[in-house]
Amino acid sequence: MDVNRALRTVVLTGKAHIGIEQAKKAAKSGKAKMFVVAKNIKKEELETLKKLTKVPIYNYEGNNIQLGAACGKPFAISTLTIIEPGESNIMSLVS
Numbered sequence: 001m002d003v004n005r006a007l008r009t010v011v012l013t014g015k016a017h018i019g020i021e022q023a024k025k026a027a028k029s030g031k032a033k034m035f036v037v038a039k040n041i042k043k044e045e046l047e048t049l050k051k052l053t054k055v056p057i058y059n060y061e062g063n064n065i066q067l068g069a070a071c072g073k074p075f076a077i078s079t080l081t082i083i084e085p086g087e088s089n090i091m092s093l094v095s
């Protein structure tokens with residue numbers, strides 16, 4: 001599977017939140033279905049996500065700049081929260 005294509009599809013056809021603060025909110029509310037985290041996410045932030053929920057976490061191979069580019073954004077993204085996958089098959093990464 002082309003992870004970058006799946007990420008772009010989620011952003012375009014599904015519902016996703018960008019950033020660690022949005023991820024924490026989605027985890028607390030139970031809306032998150034999956035988290036995609038950059039390899040250079042701060043360890044404290046990753047541990048916080050793990051404590052807040054049992055939602056699967058996919059470790060993206062690239063850094064936050066590469067994750068932002070994969071999502072079609074011109075800025076760095078440490079965490080992408082999948083709320084609805086849309087037409088993407090991204091959920092198969094963690095099943």
